[in-house]
Amino acid sequence: MRVEEKELFKEYFKNLSDRERVIFEGGISLGTIFHQFVGTPVSKNSKYSLERAIEEAIKNQPCVYDVKVKINYDGEEYIELRGDMLDVELMIKVNNVLGIFRLEYIEELNYPLMYVKEIKEVRE
Amino acid sequence: MRVEEKELFKEYFKNLSDRERVIFEGGISLGTIFHQFVGTPVSKNSKYSLERAIEEAIKNQPCVYDVKVKINYDGEEYIELRGDMLDVELMIKVNNVLGIFRLEYIEELNYPLMYVKEIKEVRE
Amino acid sequence: MRVEEKELFKEYFKNLSDRERVIFEGGISLGTIFHQFVGTPVSKNSKYSLERAIEEAIKNQPCVYDVKVKINYDGEEYIELRGDMLDVELMIKVNNVLGIFRLEYIEELNYPLMYVKEIKEVRE
Amino acid sequence: MRVEEKELFKEYFKNLSDRERVIFEGGISLGTIFHQFVGTPVSKNSKYSLERAIEEAIKNQPCVYDVKVKINYDGEEYIELRGDMLDVELMIKVNNVLGIFRLEYIEELNYPLMYVKEIKEVRE
Numbered sequence: 001m002r003v004e005e006k007e008l009f010k011e012y013f014k015n016l017s018d019r020e021r022v023i024f025e026g027g028i029s030l031g032t033i034f035h036q037f038v039g040t041p042v043s044k045n046s047k048y049s050l051e052r053a054i055e056e057a058i059k060n061q062p063c064v065y066d067v068k069v070k071i072n073y074d075g076e077e078y079i080e081l082r083g084d085m086l087d088v089e090l091m092i093k094v095n096n097v098l099g100i101f102r103l104e105y106i107e108e109l110n111y112p113l114m115y116v117k118e119i120k121e122v123r124e
Numbered sequence: 125m126r127v128e129e130k131e132l133f134k135e136y137f138k139n140l141s142d143r144e145r146v147i148f149e150g151g152i153s154l155g156t157i158f159h160q161f162v163g164t165p166v167s168k169n170s171k172y173s174l175e176r177a178i179e180e181a182i183k184n185q186p187c188v189y190d191v192k193v194k195i196n197y198d199g200e201e202y203i204e205l206r207g208d209m210l211d212v213e214l215m216i217k218v219n220n221v222l223g224i225f226r227l228e229y230i231e232e233l234n235y236p237l238m239y240v241k242e243i244k245e246v247r248e
Numbered sequence: 249m250r251v252e253e254k255e256l257f258k259e260y261f262k263n264l265s266d267r268e269r270v271i272f273e274g275g276i277s278l279g280t281i282f283h284q285f286v287g288t289p290v291s292k293n294s295k296y297s298l299e300r301a302i303e304e305a306i307k308n309q310p311c312v313y314d315v316k317v318k319i320n321y322d323g324e325e326y327i328e329l330r331g332d333m334l335d336v337e338l339m340i341k342v343n344n345v346l347g348i349f350r351l352e353y354i355e356e357l358n359y360p361l362m363y364v365k366e367i368k369e370v371r372e
Numbered sequence: 373m374r375v376e377e378k379e380l381f382k383e384y385f386k387n388l389s390d391r392e393r394v395i396f397e398g399g400i401s402l403g404t405i406f407h408q409f410v411g412t413p414v415s416k417n418s419k420y421s422l423e424r425a426i427e428e429a430i431k432n433q434p435c436v437y438d439v440k441v442k443i444n445y446d447g448e449e450y451i452e453l454r455g456d457m458l459d460v461e462l463m464i465k466v467n468n469v470l471g472i473f474r475l476e477y478i479e480e481l482n483y484p485l486m487y488v489k490e491i492k493e494v495r496e
Binding site: 125127156160161163164165166167169170173174176177178179180181182183184185200201202 | 404411414415417418421427428429430431433450
Binding site: 158159162163164201204206207234236 | 286287288325330358
């Protein structure tokens with residue numbers, strides 16, 4: 001049983017609608033990706049395994065439905081993973097509500113932005 | 125100017141109400157606290173400086189109004205910071221909406237839970 | 249060309265013997281493994297990908313010859329990666345000197361210990 | 373009692389001279405500083421508290437005698453801590469041997485380099 005299926009766990013989220021819960025869990029998982037993995041040594045040869053490991057790690061978290069991670073780096077030398085190299089699409093699902101979230105570097109802001117791309121009702 | 129005050133930044137959040145935006149930023153900042161700092165060497169002598177540094181770091185993030193961090197550890201030996209030692213109260217404010225968030229260890233779940241304690245309208 | 253093969257890089261290590269250099273780089277890489285990845289969400293299903301990603305990441309670092317990472321966790325629920333779950337064997341090689349390093353939890357010390365298992369001369 | 377003063381702990385380091393032990397612990401602590409804290413939100417207002425917290429955290433680790441951390445950043449906007457912003461001087465002491473270690477960004481290498489500045493005999 002996943003932790004979010006436990007009755008006691010659900011008690012703590014009665015003050016949120018399904019849509020709000022999706023938004024909350026999306027924020028947590030984007031913050032996790034950034035702050036757990038920024039700093040990791042990465043090269044064009046090792047980035048594939050890191051992308052997959054980030055995805056598998058995040059799928060453990062509550063309400064994560066799917067996640068795709070791409071690391072934008074093709075240089076010859078290894079460097080530390082920076083936030084501006086991360087391109088993430090994250091899906092969070094609570095009952096019939098599916099949220100699609102993004103982490104991507106926005107050049108005009110010089111900022112790796114986390115935002116909500118879309119939230120929609122889906123059939124189970 | 126804080127990044128969240130820039131017009132382009134705001135463009136990305138037009139699909140969220142103020143309340144939803146509060147919830148999103150609260151999730152991000154709780155995920156940040158946990159995943160940036162878990163693992164840090166900590167002792168009862170050093171925890172005070174770490175608590176303050178976490179608070180000051182998080183206040184940089186978008187829409188953070190206030191944050192209090194308490195590390196529950198009083199042993200003699202130094203250890204790595206674990207999630208179950210973190211007790212956080214975080215306030216996020218967007219226009220007139222203030223959200224109060226918690227990260228605390230819930231013994232019955234054996235889980236360091238992030239949740240929304242309260243969201244309310246405030247006067248500016 | 250790896251960074252450690254650059255002449256300027258080598259200049260900084262002229263005050264160390266090959267054996268000492270092996271010991272220094274071994275310490276760095278063990279510290280990296282622990283403090284980069286502790287806190288990562290992990291379950292028995294996701295740990296394999298994390299073990300491989302840690303290995304691939306560390307192989308980028310100077311003088312790393314090989315590394316094997318094992319995460320000791322088989323519970324049903326996902327948890328944060330802790331130092332006491334890490335079992336690492338790391339090989340560092342500088343010219344003809346090979347060092348074998350360990351990170352493992354020592355129960356009598358209640359401590360995830362990093363130490364030098366063996367250093368030996370090898371033929372190229 | 374610090375962990376490094378325990379007899380069982382010392383057993384694991386009998387294969388190293390004091391000088392080698394200094395080098396090993398120096399490597400670990402530099403790797404720790406980099407990989408624990410890179411990614412932390414930082415601004416010119418918050419960097420002082422982060423510098424102090426890093427110092428206090430690292431002083432917990434075995435054989436750390438002293439450490440000074442400087443974060444090179446004076447921009448107006450908050451950013452993630454990067455390795456190239458870190459300027460560290462670390463002292464490790466084992467019996468009569470004192471090692472001075474550095475982490476600093478070397479522009480010609482485009483690399484935040486960890487190296488041994490000096491190792492010397494000191495009177496107790």
